[in-house]
Amino acid sequence: MLGPPGAGKGTQAARIAAHFGIPHLLTGDMISQAIASGTAAGLSPQAAMERGELLSDELIVTFVDERIREATRRSGFVLDGFPRTLGQASTLDAIRAQSGSAIDLVLELLPDHAVLLERILKRAEVAWLSGRTARRDDNSEALNVRLQAYEAQTAPLSICYQEHGYP
Template identity: 40%
Template sequence: MRLVMLGPPGAGKGTQGQRLSERFNVPQLSTGDMLRAAVKAESPVGIAAKSVMDAGGLVGDDIVVGCVAERLQQSDAVDGFILDGFPRTVAQAVSLDKLLLSRRLCLTAVIELLVDEELLVKRVEQRAQDALNNGQSPRSDDTPETIRKRMASYRENTVVLSNFYHNQNRLIPINGMGAVDQVTVDILEALS
């Protein structure tokens, strides 16, 4: 199973990706998590990415594609993967297709979680509050201002991916507004 999870920030890609990862026994690969780990480790990639991420922008294709290409070479991703947060642009999608084609592979499907933007802002605010309630620091990008910037960037850069994958007959739109368990059921039914 080789899946891409599409949807705006806070749509539930990470949650659903984790559930699908467990169901299909393949790793969930979050470029956001990979980049946040690089930021935390203060690696050169992390330092370069930090200021862009904190401002709600998207990290450049070259950094992200290289990060993903390296990760897909690891042994746990040989039998499949779930990409969460990648690709975000058509250029990244083309790079992913080329990478998979070079390994004689292709995507199984692309799941797009469709959600209301105002609900997303509330979800992100709740995620930040939950982190504080659990004695953790919220993600630096979990603020209403940053999420609105990320939404604008998503609309500008990422929404065209729906058409790209629709034209490849790989896009599966899913209503992401329901309860978490129901969204999972809907995805599994669509994949079967």
């Protein structure tokens, strides 16, 4: 699943995973669990996320490698939030080669900026109204930083996957 923050990747990935009865591997949840655990592994991603920055490839891979290998041994999975860079895509290729798995489909969601902003502000409002804490990066300033990071680091994946023949 590819797309900028607020594009609906999580919503659509969850629906696809439920439809096919396969795991939804949500990188953000893996990282949030590490942060909530209060361990050293959660400190570095927390500070970067609060600034709206993407996490380093090395850090992300430590969170997702084991989960991908585990899901591959079962019936497949839907990836949400990984890969986000060409380096992560290369790592995913190595993981897939070792496990004998394949990419069946790459989906990219591309709503315009106004829709993205509306969605993340609504997500923050819903969290607040339900008594939960909103994500610290669900605001217009962090969205702009995240969109710049998306354009620079993640958007090239779309071209890469198209060149490799993925729909």
